[in-house]
Amino acid sequence: MKVIVGIARMTNGGKTTLTNSLLKSLPNCCVIHQDDFFKPQDQIAVGEDGFKQWDVLESLDMEAMLSTVQAWARNPRKFARAHGVSVHPDFSDTHILILEGFLLYSYKPLVDLFSRRYFLTVPYEECKRRRSTRNYEVPDPPGLFDGHVWPMYQKYKREMEANGVEVVYLDGTKSREELFHQVLEDIQNSLLNHS
């Protein structure tokens, strides 16, 4: 059985934190981080607003990300080995892939591959506060959050809803532990339903 789980959305919603906890508890579980597919800085367009347009689909090499997912799907055992994940003998027929990132459900070739699509949200003020404490490889210029990050978040969310993409919303203001147990239990239940 092969299962692809999406841990998506809001910047600073807690995706990477939650993903890292799940990885330790799910058997034969590999991960692909969407952040690893940002194009180089000189290929990021500058918008009419003057900001580099990091938070649009075109800033990511989604074809390369899809190829990586396909490599896992062709041979999850080989993929696990190559990524240092040892295959658990008791669960050798179960393979889980977590895709983690802020724009997972807006790229058509990927969207139907998920068994479960999680969508972490936190209120605007909390998101902005957490973001202001982060150090990205390319630091945020002043005004980026309100001028680019937040409007793009809203635009893609509207589009996703208009396209009828089904997601499981998660309240990112819950504690790390609560979120972890909620999602772990939910994935375990959906594994039972698949088997």
Ligand SMILES: Nc1ncnc2c1ncn2[C@@H]1O[C@H](COP(=O)(O)OP(=O)(O)O)[C@@H](O)[C@H]1O
């Ligand atoms: N459940 C939570 N409650 C409070 N703070 C959290 C929670 N999960 C993550 N954080 C904090 O929020 C920030 C962003 O978390 P991170 O997992 O990197 O988010 P993302 O990958 O969605 O951008 C980090 O400082 C992290 O420690």
Ligand SMILES: O=C(O)c1ccc[n+]([C@@H]2O[C@H](COP(=O)([O-])O)[C@@H](O)[C@H]2O)c1
């Ligand atoms: O990782 C990078 O190279 C990078 C460079 C510039 C910007 N980012 C920001 O990374 C954000 C997505 O990551 P995250 O963990 O906050 O969801 C997105 O909102 C971008 O604005 C990330």
Ligand SMILES: [Mg+2]
């Ligand atoms: Mg992250």
